[in-house]
Amino acid sequence: MMRAERGRKTTIYDIADATGASASTVSAVLNGTWRQRRIREETANYIRNTAESVGYSANLQARGLRKSRSGLIGMIVPLHDNRFFSGLSQRFETEARARGLCPVIVSTSRDPEREVSTVETLISYNVESIVITGATDPDALSRLCAQSGIRHINVDLPGKLASSVISDNHWGAAELTRRLIEQRRPGSEGPRSKLYFLGGVAGDHATASRIRGFSDVHHALIGPVDPGQILASGYEPDLAEAGMRALHARLGGLPAGLFVNSTIAFEGVVRFLKTLQFDEFAQCAIGCYDYDVFASFLHFPVTMVRQDAERLMAEAFAILDEPAELRPRVIEIRPELVAF
Amino acid sequence: MMRAERGRKTTIYDIADATGASASTVSAVLNGTWRQRRIREETANYIRNTAESVGYSANLQARGLRKSRSGLIGMIVPLHDNRFFSGLSQRFETEARARGLCPVIVSTSRDPEREVSTVETLISYNVESIVITGATDPDALSRLCAQSGIRHINVDLPGKLASSVISDNHWGAAELTRRLIEQRRPGSEGPRSKLYFLGGVAGDHATASRIRGFSDVHHALIGPVDPGQILASGYEPDLAEAGMRALHARLGGLPAGLFVNSTIAFEGVVRFLKTLQFDEFAQCAIGCYDYDVFASFLHFPVTMVRQDAERLMAEAFAILDEPAELRPRVIEIRPELVAF
DNA sequence: GTGAAAGCGCTAACAC
DNA sequence: GTGTTAGCGCTTTCAC
Numbered sequence: 001m002m003r004a005e006r007g008r009k010t011t012i013y014d015i016a017d018a019t020g021a022s023a024s025t026v027s028a029v030l031n032g033t034w035r036q037r038r039i040r041e042e043t044a045n046y047i048r049n050t051a052e053s054v055g056y057s058a059n060l061q062a063r064g065l066r067k068s069r070s071g072l073i074g075m076i077v078p079l080h081d082n083r084f085f086s087g088l089s090q091r092f093e094t095e096a097r098a099r100g101l102c103p104v105i106v107s108t109s110r111d112p113e114r115e116v117s118t119v120e121t122l123i124s125y126n127v128e129s130i131v132i133t134g135a136t137d138p139d140a141l142s143r144l145c146a147q148s149g150i151r152h153i154n155v156d157l158p159g160k161l162a163s164s165v166i167s168d169n170h171w172g173a174a175e176l177t178r179r180l181i182e183q184r185r186p187g188s189e190g191p192r193s194k195l196y197f198l199g200g201v202a203g204d205h206a207t208a209s210r211i212r213g214f215s216d217v218h219h220a221l222i223g224p225v226d227p228g229q230i231l232a233s234g235y236e237p238d239l240a241e242a243g244m245r246a247l248h249a250r251l252g253g254l255p256a257g258l259f260v261n262s263t264i265a266f267e268g269v270v271r272f273l274k275t276l277q278f279d280e281f282a283q284c285a286i287g288c289y290d291y292d293v294f295a296s297f298l299h300f301p302v303t304m305v306r307q308d309a310e311r312l313m314a315e316a317f318a319i320l321d322e323p324a325e326l327r328p329r330v331i332e333i334r335p336e337l338v339a340f
Numbered sequence: 341m342m343r344a345e346r347g348r349k350t351t352i353y354d355i356a357d358a359t360g361a362s363a364s365t366v367s368a369v370l371n372g373t374w375r376q377r378r379i380r381e382e383t384a385n386y387i388r389n390t391a392e393s394v395g396y397s398a399n400l401q402a403r404g405l406r407k408s409r410s411g412l413i414g415m416i417v418p419l420h421d422n423r424f425f426s427g428l429s430q431r432f433e434t435e436a437r438a439r440g441l442c443p444v445i446v447s448t449s450r451d452p453e454r455e456v457s458t459v460e461t462l463i464s465y466n467v468e469s470i471v472i473t474g475a476t477d478p479d480a481l482s483r484l485c486a487q488s489g490i491r492h493i494n495v496d497l498p499g500k501l502a503s504s505v506i507s508d509n510h511w512g513a514a515e516l517t518r519r520l521i522e523q524r525r526p527g528s529e530g531p532r533s534k535l536y537f538l539g540g541v542a543g544d545h546a547t548a549s550r551i552r553g554f555s556d557v558h559h560a561l562i563g564p565v566d567p568g569q570i571l572a573s574g575y576e577p578d579l580a581e582a583g584m585r586a587l588h589a590r591l592g593g594l595p596a597g598l599f600v601n602s603t604i605a606f607e608g609v610v611r612f613l614k615t616l617q618f619d620e621f622a623q624c625a626i627g628c629y630d631y632d633v634f635a636s637f638l639h640f641p642v643t644m645v646r647q648d649a650e651r652l653m654a655e656a657f658a659i660l661d662e663p664a665e666l667r668p669r670v671i672e673i674r675p676e677l678v679a680f
Numbered sequence: 681g682t683g684a685a686a687g688c689g690c691t692a693a694c695a696c
Numbered sequence: 697g698t699g700t701t702a703g704c705g706c707t708t709t710c711a712c
Binding site: 008009055057058059060061062064065068070072079080081082083086087089090093102103104105106107120121123124125126147148149263267270271274292293294295297298299 | 348349395397398399400401404408410412419420421422423426427429430433442443444445446447461464487488603610611614632633634635637638639
Binding site: 021022023024025028037038039040043062064065066067068 | 697698699700701703704705706
C-alpha cells in the first residue's frame with residue numbers, strides 16, 4: 001500500500017495493485033455493478049476482502065464528479081433551533097436516508113442574501129435536489145435552481161415558480177378560531193368580547209392566510225373584524241409581550257379570546273400572562289398556532305395547532321420523486337388541533 | 341456557450357472559450373488567486389463579468405477532488421428534534437460559516453451502527469473535520485476518523501481517543517441538588533424527606549456524572565443516598581411518567597425534592613404531576629437538568645440547568661483550529677442555573 | 681502576464 | 697471475465 005503509506009487515503013488503484021486486478025474491476029466490485037460485468041464471484045470476494053482489510057472507503061467527490069451526481073440532498077431552513085423546523089429536519093433526514101442520499105441542512109436566519117448564497121453553495125456541490133423551507137423569497141431561489149436545472153420544492157411557504165407543500169393555514173386558523181369562540185365566556189360586551197390575533201408578520205404568506213381564516217370565522221360567528229384586533233407584531237417574544245401589555249391596557253383587561261400566531265409569540269404572551277392573577281386569564285380563551293409539548297402543560301387551558309411535519313415532508317419528496325411537472329402545484333396539508 | 345447549451349452547467353472552459361483566455365487564467369481569476377499570478381486587472385474583470393453574466397458557479401466537487409479538500413464540515417447528532425441538540429446545531433452552523441465551510445449535520449437516532457456508517461459517509465465526502473455529539477460509542481468513531489486522518493472532536497459525551505468538550509455535569513448536578521435541598525420544606529421524615537433522581541441511563545457518561553454530583557451533595561447535606569433514590573429510567577417520557585407513578589405509590593406521596601435528568605424525562609414527570617392536586621406538588625422542590633422556555637412557565641417553581649451550547653461549540657472549534665494535540669483533552673463547561 | 685498539460689479518484693465505453 | 701482508456705471540472709506546476 002505505497003500510496004497509503006505516503007499519507008494519502010487508499011484508492012482503487014491501491015486495491016488493484018494489491019490484488020493484481022485492474023482499477024475498473026475493483027471499481028465495479030466495490031460499487032456493486034460487478035454482476036453485470038460478470039466478474040467471478042471469487043475475484044469479487046478477494047477484492048472486497050482486501051478493500052475491507054485496508055479500510056478502503058470510496059472517494060465520493062471523485063465518484064460524484066465522474067457521474068455528475070453527488071448523492072447529497074440539500075435543505076434550507078430559517079433556523080435549526082425551533083420545534084417546527086427541527087421537526088421538518090428530522091423528517092427530511094428520514095426521507096433522504098430512505099433514498100440513500102446524504103442530507104445537508106443549512107440554516108439562513110431568514111436572511112434573503114444568505115438564502116441565495118446557501119442555495120448557490122448547494123448547487124455547486126451538485127446536490128440532487130433542494131427542499132426550501134421558510135424562505136423569504138422562494139421565487140428568487142427557484143430561478144437560481146432552474147438556471148442549473150436542480151429539482152426543488154417549497155415547504156411551509158409557497159412560491160410561484162416551483163411546487164409547494166404547505167400547511168393548510170386557512171383551515172387551521174379557522175378551526176382554531178371556531179374553538180376559541182366556543183370556549184368564550186358569554187356575557188361581556190364591546191371590544192373585550194372579541195378575539196384578538198397576535199404575532200407574525202402580516203405580509204408573510206402563512207400569517208396572511210391565518211388572518212383570513214381567523215377573520216372569516218370571526219365574521220361569521222361574532223361579527224366583523226376590526227383592524228385593531230389584528231396585532232401582527234413580528235416574530236420576537238419581546239414584541240409579542242409588549243403587544244399583549246398594550247392590548248391589556250387598551251382594553252382594560254384581557255379580551256374574550258386570544259389567537260397567538262406562533263410558539264415564539266406565545267412565549268411573550270405567557271410571559272405577560274404570568275404577571276396577571278389566575279382568575280383574570282382564566283376568563284380568556286387561548287389558542288396558539290403551532291405546537292410545543294411544554295406549552296401544553298401551562299396553568300391555563302390552551303388549544304394548539306400542530307403542523308404535520310411528517311406529511312409535509314412525505315408529500316414534498318413524493319413530488320421530487322415524480323418526473324418534473326409542467327405547472328407548479330400547491331398542496332395543502334391540514335394541521336391537527338390539540339386541546340389541553 | 342456550446343457546452344451549456346448541451347445541458348451541462350457552464351465550466352471554466354466555457355468561460356475560457358468565451359473570453360479567449362485559457363482555462364488556468366479563468367480558474368485563477370474565479371478562485372481569487374489571480375493577484376499572485378499577476379493577471380491584468382482588466383483581464384480579470386472581463387472574465388469575472390462574463391462568468392457572472394452566464395451564471396457560472398464553480399463545481400465544488402471538482403475543486404474538492406483536485407485539492408483533496410471539500411469545504412464541508414460534518415457533525416453527527418442523536419436527533420434534530422431536541423432543544424439541546426438543535427441549539428448545538430445552530431452554533432455549529434455559525435462556527436462553520438465563520439470558517440467558510442458548509443455544515444453537514446446528520447442525525448443517527450442514537451443507533452451505533454448508524455453512527456458508524458454516517459461517519460464513514462462524511463469521511464468519504466472528504467469533510468475537513470467532524471464534530472461528534474451524543475455518540476453512544478465515541479471511540480469507535482475516533483478509530484474510524486483516525487484511519488483516514490480526519491480531525492474530530494467529541495461534544496457533550498467524552499471519548500478517550502479524541503479531545504472532548506462537555507458540560508460540567510458534576511458541577512451542574514451538585515449545584516442543582518444544593519438548591520433543591522435549600523428549597524425543601526422542612527418537617528417530613530423518612531424516605532419522603534429525601535431527594536430522588538429521575539431519568540437518563542446510568543451507564544451513560546453524562547448521567548453517571550450527574551448522579552455523582554447529586555449523591556455528593558445529598559450525602560454532605562442530608563445523608564447517604566439509597567440506591568432506591570436513583571431512578572435512571574431511560575430517555576422516554578413514558579418511562580419517566582411510569583417511574584414517577586411508581587415512586588409516588590411507593591412513598592405514599594411526593595418526595596421532598598425531585599432531580600429530573602432531562603427535558604425528555606421532565607415531560608413524563610409533568611404529565612404525572614398534572615394528575616395530582618396543586619397543594620401536593622407545591623410541597624416538592626423540582627429541578628430539571630436541561631432547559632426549555634415553556635417548562636419555565638409551569639404552575640410550580642422549577643430550577644433548570646441550561647447548558648452553554650455557544651461555549652461548548654466555540655471550544656470545540658477552538659480545538660479543531662489548533663494543530664492536532666498529542667493527548668486528548670477534556671474541557672468542561674459550566675452550565676447555568678435558572679430558577680423560575 | 682498567460683498557456684499547456686498533468687492529474688485528483690472514479691466510472692463507463694470499448695476492447696479483447 | 698477483465699483490462700485499457702478517456703474523461704468528469706478543477707488546480708497547479710512549469711514553460712515561455
